[in-house]
Amino acid sequence: METTFKVYRFDPENGSKPDFATYQVDLPDSATVMDGLRHIRDEQDPSLAFRASCERGSCGDCALRINKKGRLGCTLKIAKTVKNGVVTVEPIRNIPVLKDLVYDLEGFLWKKIKSVQPWITPREPEPKGEYVVAEEQLAEVRKAMSCVMCGLCDEGCAVIKIDKDFVGPAALTKAYRAVFDPRDGQHNERLTLVSEPGGVWDCTHCFEANGHCPLNLEPTDRLFEVRDEAIRQGIRSGTRNPKVQRHYDSFLNSVKRSGWLDEGRLAIESEGLTNIAGLAKLLPTVIRAIPKGKAPLPYFHHKRPGAEAIRRIIDKAQRSEA
Amino acid sequence: MKYAFYPGCVSRGACPELYPASVKVAETLGIEIEEVTDVGCTGAGVLSRDLSDPINARTLAKVEAMGLSSLMTICSTCQGVFTQANHRFKNEPEYRQKINAEYLAEEGLEYKGTVEVKHLLWVLMEDYGVENLKPYIRRKLTGLKVAPFYGCYIRRPTSIIAPKGLSGRKTYLEDLLDVLGAESVDSSGKSKCCGFPILTVNEENSMRMVSDHTGDAKTKGADCMVTPCPLCHLNLDANQPTAEKRAGTQIGMPIIHLPQLLGLAFGFDEKEMELQRHIVSTEAVSRQLEVSIRS
Numbered sequence: 001m002e003t004t005f006k007v008y009r010f011d012p013e014n015g016s017k018p019d020f021a022t023y024q025v026d027l028p029d030s031a032t033v034m035d036g037l038r039h040i041r042d043e044q045d046p047s048l049a050f051r052a053s054c055e056r057g058s059c060g061d062c063a064l065r066i067n068k069k070g071r072l073g074c075t076l077k078i079a080k081t082v083k084n085g086v087v088t089v090e091p092i093r094n095i096p097v098l099k100d101l102v103y104d105l106e107g108f109l110w111k112k113i114k115s116v117q118p119w120i121t122p123r124e125p126e127p128k129g130e131y132v133v134a135e136e137q138l139a140e141v142r143k144a145m146s147c148v149m150c151g152l153c154d155e156g157c158a159v160i161k162i163d164k165d166f167v168g169p170a171a172l173t174k175a176y177r178a179v180f181d182p183r184d185g186q187h188n189e190r191l192t193l194v195s196e197p198g199g200v201w202d203c204t205h206c207f208e209a210n211g212h213c214p215l216n217l218e219p220t221d222r223l224f225e226v227r228d229e230a231i232r233q234g235i236r237s238g239t240r241n242p243k244v245q246r247h248y249d250s251f252l253n254s255v256k257r258s259g260w261l262d263e264g265r266l267a268i269e270s271e272g273l274t275n276i277a278g279l280a281k282l283l284p285t286v287i288r289a290i291p292k293g294k295a296p297l298p299y300f301h302h303k304r305p306g307a308e309a310i311r312r313i314i315d316k317a318q319r320s321e322a
Numbered sequence: 323m324k325y326a327f328y329p330g331c332v333s334r335g336a337c338p339e340l341y342p343a344s345v346k347v348a349e350t351l352g353i354e355i356e357e358v359t360d361v362g363c364t365g366a367g368v369l370s371r372d373l374s375d376p377i378n379a380r381t382l383a384k385v386e387a388m389g390l391s392s393l394m395t396i397c398s399t400c401q402g403v404f405t406q407a408n409h410r411f412k413n414e415p416e417y418r419q420k421i422n423a424e425y426l427a428e429e430g431l432e433y434k435g436t437v438e439v440k441h442l443l444w445v446l447m448e449d450y451g452v453e454n455l456k457p458y459i460r461r462k463l464t465g466l467k468v469a470p471f472y473g474c475y476i477r478r479p480t481s482i483i484a485p486k487g488l489s490g491r492k493t494y495l496e497d498l499l500d501v502l503g504a505e506s507v508d509s510s511g512k513s514k515c516c517g518f519p520i521l522t523v524n525e526e527n528s529m530r531m532v533s534d535h536t537g538d539a540k541t542k543g544a545d546c547m548v549t550p551c552p553l554c555h556l557n558l559d560a561n562q563p564t565a566e567k568r569a570g571t572q573i574g575m576p577i578i579h580l581p582q583l584l585g586l587a588f589g590f591d592e593k594e595m596e597l598q599r600h601i602v603s604t605e606a607v608s609r610q611l612e613v614s615i616r617s
Contacts, residue, residue: 158514158515158531159520159527162527162530162531162534163524163526163527163530166527197524201520201523202520202523202524202527203520204474204515204517204519204520205367205474205519206474206478206514206515206519207474207478207479207480208474208478208514208515210478210479210480210481211478211479211480218479220479221479224371227370228370228371228372231370231372232370232372241523243522243523244522244523247368247522247523248368248369251366251368251369252369252373255362255363255365255369255377259361259362259363260331260334260362260363261331261332261335261363261366263331263332263335263336270522284563284564285560285561285564288560288563288601289336289560289601292598292599292600292601293338293599294336294337294338294560294599294601295336296335296336304359304360304361304362305359305360306359306360306361306362307362309360309380309429310361310362310377310380312428313362313373313376313377313380313425314373314377316376316424316425317372317373317376317425318373320372320424321370321372
């Protein structure tokens with residue numbers, strides 16, 4: 001198959017600006033994008049830099065932006081992605097590029113993954129032999145075990161796009177793997193750790209990550225499960241973001257009291273009833289909304305029919321959590 | 323076909339213009355709706371699913387008890403939460419039975435898993451038929467440049483929200499705008515998060531999303547944006563002045579609820595659609611509509 005490869009080129013050492021170079025390749029229909037890159041490097045331009053390792057989608061090394069989508073170059077066939085005879089290959093987004101298609105994973109991925117401490121800290125006392133874990137106890141963990149840390153979920157993350165400090169779905173998927181491991185002895189400490197600013201609560205739950213994971217591990221669902229487990233353990237924020245807990249508690253109390261959301265109360269209680277500076281910050285929005293009839297009066301929130309049944313459900317569910 | 327109607331919290335609270343606009347559109351089209359009143363908030367993705375799933379199963383059981391099989395929403399967030407919960411109820415019968423036994427039985431309710439939850443947008447495009455809207459269009463929105471803004475919950479997770487056979491859901495707003503005579507303006511963030519879910523947690527990031535989305539629509543030449551989600555509306559409209567201030571720029575992008583835009587095309591005036599309630603002035607939209615009428 002004759003294909004035009006448009007490949008991102010950048011070499012900071014020669015001071016040139018990033019640009020695309022064009023190469024013609026003719027490879028069998030079964031060839032992957034990585035085969036194409038190797039062919040270019042071996043036959044046409046030995047200066048082309050890219051990462052590759054396992055060649056079977058198991059290491060995540062060759063995560064690239066191919067025809068504007070985050071993909072693994074070694075498992076994507078040229079025939080599957082080619083558009084009008086062209087395959088465009090770029091580094092993934094939101095990441096410093098070292099050279100051509102080689103990017104710096106330290107700040108983008110490794111630092112964040114390390115920050116969630118993705119290792120098991122054994123429960124005490126340690127058994128004399130090996131830890132014995134039944135297969136069914138690992139059912140949850142297996143949902144995240146095969147993550148290859150390619151970073152493509154972070155590449156598509158709407159929050160990381162604007163805030164590089166957000167820990168991101170890749171690291172939180174690793175956190176999930178440890179949180180649900182029955183051998184781990186740091187369950188609540190770990191849940192508190194990922195609840196700190198920039199952690200699980202900073203996710204918008206937009207489900208972009210699910211669409212970007214090449215292994216279909218549904219990182220947003222994993223993240224939801226970590227958050228729900230934290231709530232089950234009574235952890236509704238980290239130690240440095242109490243507003244998150246106030247927001248959750250106010251939302252819950254509102255639904256529990258009247259069956260539906262008291263938006264005015266939520267805004268006030270999230271800031272904190274004694275937080276004068278926080279409440280003052282709400283004023284401009286409230287002043288704009290009042291004349292438009294868009295500022296519901298807080299606390300004067302009528303009960304919906306069925307509110308008592310909703311309250312009973314919440315009470316019961318909270319008892320099961322405890 | 324008759325629908326149970328779930329208006330959600332925001333259409334009665336901070337976006338009170340949405341509820342009457344939706345009802346007027348349904349009445350105009352002869353879509354029969356009956357509000358399901360004695361049910362709770364979906365949890366909006368905020369509450370733990372341990373709490374929200376039983377509440378939502380109860381709502382769906384109430385719909386079944388009304389003898390109906392379809393629930394119509396007017397909020398993408400309600401839609402998204404319902405769709406995901408309903409997916410679990412339908413595909414995990416043991417889970418559904420557990421919720422029935424533990425939470426619903428004492429009220430004499432049982433959710434059998436028969437309800438389809440559909441946003442008004444989906445009702446129009448899949449059940450009513452876009453061609454059948456044409457006789458009701460009294461005022462073509464010709465010349466009005468509209469940037470569709472889906473937000474996230476009505477687009478993802480794709481495997482559940484827009485599965486095989488329903489992938490057309492990704493372009494329903496554009497398809498609808500085409501029928502109404504408006505021009506679609508493609509903005510890069512149309513299916514991204516509006517930032518509302520993290521407004522409290524990380525206001526800075528949330529406001530950045532607002533200025534990015536509204537600013538991009540303005541750069542692309544849109545007269546307004548249209549959204550099927552009142553939470554997107556809240557952030558993009560009510561918080562736009564704050565976002566402008568943070569970004570150090572003036573944007574002034576009017577944000578229109580989907581039912582309001584339909585209402586304008588069906589001949590309701592701006593006041594009947596309560597555009598005056600919006601924080602960002604919608605005068606630019608009115609001016610363009612005047613031009614359309616004269617020409």
